[in-house]
Amino acid sequence: MTDYNCSLAELIINACAEAWRDDGELMATGIGPLPRLGASLAKVSFNPHLQLTDGENHYADAPVPPGKRHADPVYEGYANYDRVFSALWGGRRHSMVSPVQLDQFGQANISTIGDRAAPKVAMLGARGFPGNSIYHPNSFFIPNHSTRSFVPGEVDFVCMAGYNPERYLNGKPPKGLDLRIIVSDLCVMDFNGPDKAIRVVSLHPGVSFDHVQENTGFELSKASDTLPLTPAPSEAHMALLETLDPNNVRGSVLKDNPPAVRD
Amino acid sequence: MSTEPSDDFSKVETPSEIISRLKDGMTIGIGGWATRRKPMALVREILKSDLKDLTLVSYGGPDVGLLCAAGKVKKLIFAFVSLDQYPLDPHFRAARQSGQIEVWELDEGMVHWGLRAAAMDLPFLPTRIGIGTDIINQPGFKFIDSPYEDGETFVAMPAIKLDAALIHAHRSDAKGNILTLSPDPFFDELFARAAPDTYVSVEKIVPTAELDMEANARFAIVERARITAITETPYGAHPTSAAPDYHLDLKHIKSYVESAATPDAWEAYKSTYLSGTQADYVDAVGGVDAIDAIAKPVY
Numbered sequence: 090m091t092d093y094n095c096s097l098a099e100l101i102i103n104a105c106a107e108a109w110r111d112d113g114e115l116m117a118t119g120i121g122p123l124p125r126l127g128a129s130l131a132k133v134s135f136n137p138h139l140q141l142t143d144g145e146n147h148y149a150d151a152p153v154p155p156g157k158r159h160a161d162p163v164y165e166g167y168a169n170y171d172r173v174f175s176a177l178w179g180g181r182r183h184s185m186v187s188p189v190q191l192d193q194f195g196q197a198n199i200s201t202i203g204d205r206a207a208p209k210v211a212m213l214g215a216r217g218f219p220g221n222s223i224y225h226p227n228s229f230f231i232p233n234h235s236t237r238s239f240v241p242g243e244v245d246f247v248c249m250a251g252y253n254p255e256r257y258l259n260g261k262p263p264k265g266l267d268l269r270i271i272v273s274d275l276c277v278m279d280f281n282g283p284d285k286a287i288r289v290v291s292l293h294p295g296v297s298f299d300h301v302q303e304n305t306g307f308e309l310s311k312a313s314d315t316l317p318l319t320p321a322p323s324e325a326h327m328a329l330l331e332t333l334d335p336n337n338v339r340g341s342v343l344k345d346n347p348p349a350v351r352d
Numbered sequence: 353m354s355t356e357p358s359d360d361f362s363k364v365e366t367p368s369e370i371i372s373r374l375k376d377g378m379t380i381g382i383g384g385w386a387t388r389r390k391p392m393a394l395v396r397e398i399l400k401s402d403l404k405d406l407t408l409v410s411y412g413g414p415d416v417g418l419l420c421a422a423g424k425v426k427k428l429i430f431a432f433v434s435l436d437q438y439p440l441d442p443h444f445r446a447a448r449q450s451g452q453i454e455v456w457e458l459d460e461g462m463v464h465w466g467l468r469a470a471a472m473d474l475p476f477l478p479t480r481i482g483i484g485t486d487i488i489n490q491p492g493f494k495f496i497d498s499p500y501e502d503g504e505t506f507v508a509m510p511a512i513k514l515d516a517a518l519i520h521a522h523r524s525d526a527k528g529n530i531l532t533l534s535p536d537p538f539f540d541e542l543f544a545r546a547a548p549d550t551y552v553s554v555e556k557i558v559p560t561a562e563l564d565m566e567a568n569a570r571f572a573i574v575e576r577a578r579i580t581a582i583t584e585t586p587y588g589a590h591p592t593s594a595a596p597d598y599h600l601d602l603k604h605i606k607s608y609v610e611s612a613a614t615p616d617a618w619e620a621y622k623s624t625y626l627s628g629t630q631a632d633y634v635d636a637v638g639g640v641d642a643i644d645a646i647a648k649p650v651y
Contacts, residue, residue, distance in 0.1 A: 143651070144650070144651030145535070145536075145651050146535045146536045147535070156650065157650065158650055169535065169536040169537065169538075170385065170460075170536060170538055170539070171464075171537075171538075171539065174460070174461050174464060177461075178461070196484075196485075200457060201448075206451050207449060207450060207451030208448065208449055209449070210449070211440075211444070211445045211448035211449050212440060213432045213433070213434055213439060213440065214412075214430055214431055214432035214433060214434075214457055215431055215432070215457055215458070215459055215485070215487060216431055216432045216459075216460055217431070217459060217460040217461060218459070218485075219459035219462070219481050219482050219484075219485045219487050220459045220460070220461040220462070220481040222484070222485070223480050223481065223483060223484060224480070224481075246486045247484070247485045247486040248485060248486070248487075249485065250483060250484025250485050251484070253484070256484045256485075257484065258483055258484075258495070258505045259505055262484075263480060263483045263484045264480060264504070265480070266484065
């Protein structure tokens with residue numbers, strides 16, 4: 090494992106970037122620093138056609154580093170909310186988001202935990218998740234892989250549609266539902282198991298499948314009998330990350346900024 | 353009777369005159385988005401009034417939190433309440449978690465679509481949004497099949513009809529021609545069109561010619577026939593932003609968040625910031641120069 094001369098955050102960014110590799114020209118939205126840097130890395134390495142915003146209301150010609158600005162961005166387009174809705178309803182967007190709960194169907198929750206009338210925890214509200222989930226591809230980043238984030242049964246309040254036949258209208262999956270990958274702090278997963286079941290594709294160094302399964306509230310399948318390790322970022326990608334994140338925001342996302350290789 | 357053209361009518365009122373037009377139980381739409389360009393001076397005026405049992409429609413920020421904390425809200429129609437840098441508004445959370453308010457939780461685009469239906473005087477607009485989620489398991493939704501060959505089943509998003517809309521803009525004349533100069537107008541136009549009466553707080557009222565409409569027409573989000581009254585409230589969006597005039601006051605947002613910690617903290621916040629006029633408020637938050645000096649936040 091001598092190749093893993095990187096932090097876990099950098100391994101995750103590199104894995105997140107893969108979500109957008111084959112997307113061609115569309116709006117790539119990574120919510121939170123690691124998905125955002127993943128989209129940025131995808132754009133400056135293997136998919137230059139991606140359109141990224143400055144996190145507010147313009148598309149930027151080059152990825153805008155998170156945190157303090159060292160230069161004014163060069164803008165290439167307009168991304169006010171009305172325009173973003175119009176764009177996403179046309180399908181040319183791929184988001185990566187971090188819901189509080191995710192279930193075996195890929196259904197996601199950012200609204201409430203517990204009773205709806207007087208919830209134990211009231212969070213943001215569904216935001217744009219319901220529409221996003223059925224109009225364009227979505228991927229996920231879950232920073233704390235546990236049975237609290239990957240819940241048994243269904244999430245408490247389904248904000249994003251998933252591959253759950255019980256909720257289909259007229260027996261058909263929602264048109265446009267297209268869940269892609271899940272990157273967690275333990276592994277990378279996709280939805281290419283039997284009947285769109287979630288399966289583990291690769292394990293982060295030092296993590297076993299059993300450990301992932303123990304920390305997941307539903308049964309996982311494997312993409313292959315012997316799961317590969319999640320690839321380390323290349324030297325070129327590591328150099329690009331220095332440019333994409335000069336403030337080292339990526340070093341402050343995960344507690345104590347652990348190395349990619351666990352003890 | 354004068355034979356001169358009557359071009360000098362005025363819709364200018366005080367904030368209290370505007371809020372006195374509202375009635376208990378009304379459905380009020382509030383423009384802006386989270387921490388951006390909220391008509392906070394008008395919201396603070398509601399806090400000083402006896403208004404109660406309001407239904408709010410909002411892309412929610414501290415407008416929703418303050419009105420919840422003051423017990424003005426019966427029902428909230430929303431997709432989120434967020435303070436952006438502080439993702440969760442503690443006043444909203446307290447009201448929501450205690451069951452003090454009813455909610456009709458929507459997707460952001462459904463709020464847009466419901467306002468647009470109301471603006472077009474349609475009972476509903478079809479959408480796929482909500483399918484496969486718990487949103488459509490809430491009361492208030494019906495479905496409709498496409499009458500065309502596809503036969504697809506859609507959510508019939510009902511019109512969100514407002515009794516009044518409150519929005520904040522940068523400039524206007526006395527007749528209600530408004531300019532919204534910020535980089536994103538959000539859905540203020542739809543709020544204005546979904547309501548029989550729209551009330552606008554503006555940074556500055558100027559003579560019509562100074563609006564320079566030939567250059568600025570793209571910032572005129574709605575025609576004045578939809579505007580019932582205008583009030584001049586400099587820094588009236590504070591602590592939210594009214595860029596380019598001024599930016600989000602994160603320091604004040606922190607005070608706002610901390611005011612939810614205890615009943616005493618909330619009483620202190622109210623007496624410091626919510627008891628006087630808009631001019632008193634601007635002084636209490638540090639004055640004009642301090643607000644002007646706030647740097648643009650990065651996202």
